[in-house]
Amino acid sequence: MSKPEFVYVTYIETTPEKLWEALTKSEFSERYWWGTKILSTWKVGSPFALEWRGTVTDTGVIVEADPPRRLSYTWSNASEEFRNERPSRVTFVLEPYGKLVKLTLTHEDFEQDSKMLQGISKGWPAIMSSLKSMLESGQALDVPLAALKIEGVE
């Protein structure tokens, strides 16, 4: 059986520094991530939280922070549907690639048959696509959450 994980690679015409900022500052995440605030001091061991419309939706701890190369945090969703699942782990690797940056996102440490994994597998492509658009064209995407067809999300 294959490992329960989600891997997404994209190439972005930007610099590792700008991409790092976009991954760690709410002023950017609010634009490409449906208004989500991304809250942390980004020091190893410090807390990490996502806040959406005034409510904390996900929490974790910073595991690695090596700007502008590697960022990793644990991730637990607070909703009733997912809170019994063990924390998963998100890692971003930023590599200069000619005039571009290759961004590799790995979301792993899921239980077999994780419902969370099904949800994030639909969410990340939209978030990463919107991030790329914002950095390249200045305009994030307008993809309604409902279009992702995530079970339990409208």
Added chain:
Amino acid sequence: MDISQFKPAIVYTIYIASTPEKVWQALTTAEFSRKYFSGFAVEAELKVGGAFVARAPDGSVHIGGEVIECDPPKKLTITWNVNWPALVEKLGVTLVTYEIEQAGDAVKLTLIQAHDRPIDDDILSGGRQGWPAILSSLKSLLETGEALTIKMEPPQRMLAALKKMGIATP
């Protein structure tokens, strides 16, 4: 061709600020593909049974195939066989499906690479490396007017695995 036995091995989804018609055009015409797909010219006879070819800049056929499903601008399924001797004989046919859906003001493009038998991870590393580069570049082209320059060589682990199976690569 019966495609019921094919199972997805690689799925990649990308959202693009564009229209389904423009995404369809970008996937099926040389004018666009030359810009985002390493200079390769896509020539597609857009009807079931029609020919699908991706020609290298020197004019040689790099990928040859056939149109299996064609529902513009929503779905295109083609066979996608890299033109390396013995590849189809040893690995079977590779099936590629593009699904195009409106998602708000954007377009959701899903790429599915499927096979009729289990394929080794080393061999799939080629598609896992290639598709994100090709489709990231296609997205940039449609959104900004400029494709990305992504120079890449086939993964060594794929070439080694193909060689082991007796498939000759250039």
